[in-house]
Amino acid sequence: MTLYQNLNPEQLAAVTLPHESALILAGAGSGKTRVLTTRIAHLIQTGQASSGSLFAVTFTNKAAKEMLTRLTAMLPINTRGMWVGTFHGLANRLLRAHFRDAGLPQTFQILDSADQLGALKRLLKTLNVDDEKYPPKQLQGFINGLKDQGLRADKIDAPDPWTRKMQQLYAAYDEQCQREGVVDFAELLLRSYELLLNNAPLREHYQSRFKHILVDEFQDTNHLQYQWLKLLAGAQAAIFAVGDDDQSIYAFRGARVGNMADFERDFQVAKVIRLEQNYRSHGNILDAANALIRNNQTRLGKNLWTSDHAGEAIRVFEAASDFEEASFIVDEVKALQREGVALSDIALLYRSNAQSRVLEHALFNAAIPYRVYGGLRFFDRQEIKHALAYLRLIGNPDDDGALLRVINFPARGIGARSLEQLQDIARQSGISLWQAAQRKLLSGKAGSSIAVFTGLIESLRSACADLPLPEQVEHMLAHSGLIAHYEKEKEGEDRLENLNELINAAAGFVLEAEPETEMLSLSPNSLPRGERDADSLREIHFTSELAAFLAHASLEAGEHQAIAGADALQLMTVHAAKGLEFHAVFICGLEEGLFPHENSNREKDGLEEERRLMYVAITRARRRLTISFADTRMLHGQLRYGIASRFLEELPPQLLKRINRAVPVFAVQPAFNPKPRETDSGWHIGQAVSHAKFGHGLIIDSEGRGADARVQVSFNDAGVKWLALEYAKLEPR
DNA sequence: TTCCAACTGTTTTTT
DNA sequence: ACAGTTGGAA
Numbered sequence A: 001m002t003l004y005q006n007l008n009p010e011q012l013a014a015v016t017l018p019h020e021s022a023l024i025l026a027g028a029g030s031g032k033t034r035v036l037t038t039r040i041a042h043l044i045q046t047g048q049a050s051s052g053s054l055f056a057v058t059f060t061n062k063a064a065k066e067m068l069t070r071l072t073a074m075l076p077i078n079t080r081g082m083w084v085g086t087f088h089g090l091a092n093r094l095l096r097a098h099f100r101d102a103g104l105p106q107t108f109q110i111l112d113s114a115d116q117l118g119a120l121k122r123l124l125k126t127l128n129v130d131d132e133k134y135p136p137k138q139l140q141g142f143i144n145g146l147k148d149q150g151l152r153a154d155k156i157d158a159p160d161p162w163t164r165k166m167q168q169l170y171a172a173y174d175e176q177c178q179r180e181g182v183v184d185f186a187e188l189l190l191r192s193y194e195l196l197l198n199n200a201p202l203r204e205h206y207q208s209r210f211k212h213i214l215v216d217e218f219q220d221t222n223h224l225q226y227q228w229l230k231l232l233a234g235a236q237a238a239i240f241a242v243g244d245d246d247q248s249i250y251a252f253r254g255a256r257v258g259n260m261a262d263f264e265r266d267f268q269v270a271k272v273i274r275l276e277q278n279y280r281s282h283g284n285i286l287d288a289a290n291a292l293i294r295n296n297q298t299r300l301g302k303n304l305w306t307s308d309h310a311g312e313a314i315r316v317f318e319a320a321s322d323f324e325e326a327s328f329i330v331d332e333v334k335a336l337q338r339e340g341v342a343l344s345d346i347a348l349l350y351r352s353n354a355q356s357r358v359l360e361h362a363l364f365n366a367a368i369p370y371r372v373y374g375g376l377r378f379f380d381r382q383e384i385k386h387a388l389a390y391l392r393l394i395g396n397p398d399d400d401g402a403l404l405r406v407i408n409f410p411a412r413g414i415g416a417r418s419l420e421q422l423q424d425i426a427r428q429s430g431i432s433l434w435q436a437a438q439r440k441l442l443s444g445k446a447g448s449s450i451a452v453f454t455g456l457i458e459s460l461r462s463a464c465a466d467l468p469l470p471e472q473v474e475h476m477l478a479h480s481g482l483i484a485h486y487e488k489e490k491e492g493e494d495r496l497e498n499l500n501e502l503i504n505a506a507a508g509f510v511l512e513a514e515p516e517t518e519m520l521s522l523s524p525n526s527l528p529r530g531e532r533d534a535d536s537l538r539e540i541h542f543t544s545e546l547a548a549f550l551a552h553a554s555l556e557a558g559e560h561q562a563i564a565g566a567d568a569l570q571l572m573t574v575h576a577a578k579g580l581e582f583h584a585v586f587i588c589g590l591e592e593g594l595f596p597h598e599n600s601n602r603e604k605d606g607l608e609e610e611r612r613l614m615y616v617a618i619t620r621a622r623r624r625l626t627i628s629f630a631d632t633r634m635l636h637g638q639l640r641y642g643i644a645s646r647f648l649e650e651l652p653p654q655l656l657k658r659i660n661r662a663v664p665v666f667a668v669q670p671a672f673n674p675k676p677r678e679t680d681s682g683w684h685i686g687q688a689v690s691h692a693k694f695g696h697g698l699i700i701d702s703e704g705r706g707a708d709a710r711v712q713v714s715f716n717d718a719g720v721k722w723l724a725l726e727y728a729k730l731e732p733r
Numbered sequence B: 001t002t003c004c005a006a007c008t009g010t011t012t013t014t015t
Numbered sequence C: 001a002c003a004g005t006t007g008g009a010a
Helices: A009-015 A032-045 A061-074 A087-097 A113-126 A136-148 A161-180 A185-198 A200-209 A223-232 A258-266 A283-293 A322-338 A353-365 A382-395 A400-406 A416-429 A433-442 A448-464 A469-480 A482-488 A493-508 A517-522 A534-555 A598-602 A606-618
Strands: A022-026 A054-058 A083-086 A109-111 A182-184 A212-215 A238-243 A273-275 A314-321 A346-350 A370-372 A569-573 A582-587 A621-635 A638-641 A656-658 A688-691 A695-703 A710-715 A719-724 A730-732
Touching: A009 A032, A009 A273, A022 A032, A022 A258, A032 A054, A032 A061, A032 A212, A032 A238, A054 A061, A054 A087, A061 A083, A083 A087, A087 A185, A087 A223, A087 A534, A109 A113, A109 A185, A109 A534, A113 A136, A113 A161, A113 A182, A113 A400, A136 A161, A136 A185, A136 A223, A161 A182, A161 A400, A182 A185, A185 A200, A185 A223, A200 A223, A212 A223, A223 A258, A238 A258, A283 A314, A283 A606, A283 A621, A314 A322, A322 A346, A322 A353, A322 A582, A322 A621, A346 A353, A353 A370, A353 A569, A382 A400, A382 A448, A382 A469, A382 A482, A382 A493, A382 A534, A400 A433, A416 A433, A416 A448, A433 A448, A448 A469, A469 A482, A469 A493, A469 A534, A482 A493, A582 A606, A598 A606
Parallel strands: A022 A238, A022 A273, A054 A083, A054 A212, A109 A182, A212 A238, A314 A621, A314 A656, A346 A569, A346 A582, A370 A569, A582 A621
Antiparallel strands: A621 A638, A688 A695, A688 A730, A695 A710, A710 A719
């Protein structure tokens, strides 16, 4: 049968396992996703499962999407209504369907990390807590760490006064969120876990429904996610878990590899299936990866092999500086291009984002197109955050975080003083800022600017009630003053474009079919349909569509950046590269302190995680792997001397080839390239000029065009200055 | 309210 | 080095 064609014996065994819980230890490049999707197809095709009894969970939206795409290619099934998604996405779905039972408002909103941090800062302020003694970031880590373990504030041991205070703040934060109708990422999971735990009819309903639970990247699950899965799996359910302990690189955010061993025990896994044949890399690359990872003590044990030949040696380059490292990589990339390798099939991997700058600079000067992954995401942009805050207020005016973001943006004369008054009222009466504003209006003491703001939100709210989603967004943008504000701002064009893109995103967003509407009647305290009049039904529809769109914005923040464009070199951190593969891979910055990172030895088993990270990096390469390190590097504005990473020494020397450049080191150009370059204004970089007041100098940079054009001039005596070409009388010399 | 200078904290990151 | 934030002055 075509479904099973080209599967190796282990893959076939995994795909056709009987109905029992199973653990598949799938090495890098061993066809993990293929096994997972073929297993689903197998279950459906043999009649063991209907699409409604399947529950498949991944970590990233990308992986979930990939699974659905492959599945529809294999089987003619309707994936709508199937429970396939990320942990957070599925938890969100559960909570939306049972918001009453979960104790949430229907329009509850999701806080991303930045929103959460903002909420915590606000909390500390209202409680008058010293944020130097209790840093918001630390509090955030404290709370999320505990939630990831399934622990509420009242369930923790606080042996010392400091921890007791943190515990108090945790409780206060949860109260604040509840009051405002918002949940953070960890709360999505914890809340849905508690929902199932405390609501027996609901739990039993889902337990009897989901007979087949499939989990991708199982090594990345945290304690709570595992508990969640255990709760969801009823007596007749089988969990099909796929993972690779050697690729566990998220311990720092709570991932617990120990879940794999617990799973074997808790679910009486009869035998673990190992997928060890690699279909991706040449032999030398695999041998290097295997040799490296053997240095880790805590492993389940696994050795990748390939029937492919050894291939090229792994290239190792020692650079005098980070600049030289970058220029070496540029040369190598050009050579690969000449060999006919597409730029999109070449990856430049680094340990930390800060390293990309030097590389980008060199690539830019060499005119090599490149794309950096993991930069600022679409939904993280300031203007988008502002727009979303208005939308959130339309859905739920009690959302203090959203209100604070836009109450004076664009500026409408509500300063710190009036805000403080509002916050006082809110604190004293335990109400939201929105309610405080209304109370103040009633008492007749509010400034007119506050009336303008509440009036604006009210009018947006009523205007949007009758509009389809994209027009709600459009209306909000036009009437909130956001568009007008960015039209005035001189560099606001990009922002306006992004705001327009938000309308497109809304137009492209289709409300997911609610397969669980019938479940609403299960909850005893849900409102019977008869009690809702037509108006409130319509209202509920518009708010829930909006709420779903906003949830989508929080949960899939990264998806919008993936615009497939022209052929470009791929730059990303090693973390971001997991799951991807390339013809050629460069791993740079292989220095002690950088990779492994110096902070890693502070954490327990930190070094082993760094080694797994290096293992992930190596196994991304299909054919050519180049590793480089630099003797000196600029770090935090200081020159640092480095030595080669211990990981280099853990690679078998016979697999390595030290290479030297054809170009002598002294020929390497420094960062500044003095070659003349035309600016938009007709002046060019490197041009000698003179100025009536500052004397002679050289143009070293330029920006803007037309009336805004400016050039940066390095004067012999007067130093470096930016000059507006419209005013400064520059003379060519 | 707005602007600029001083200060700070810089591992990885998805949701 | 550098970006983001905060505090004080205008």
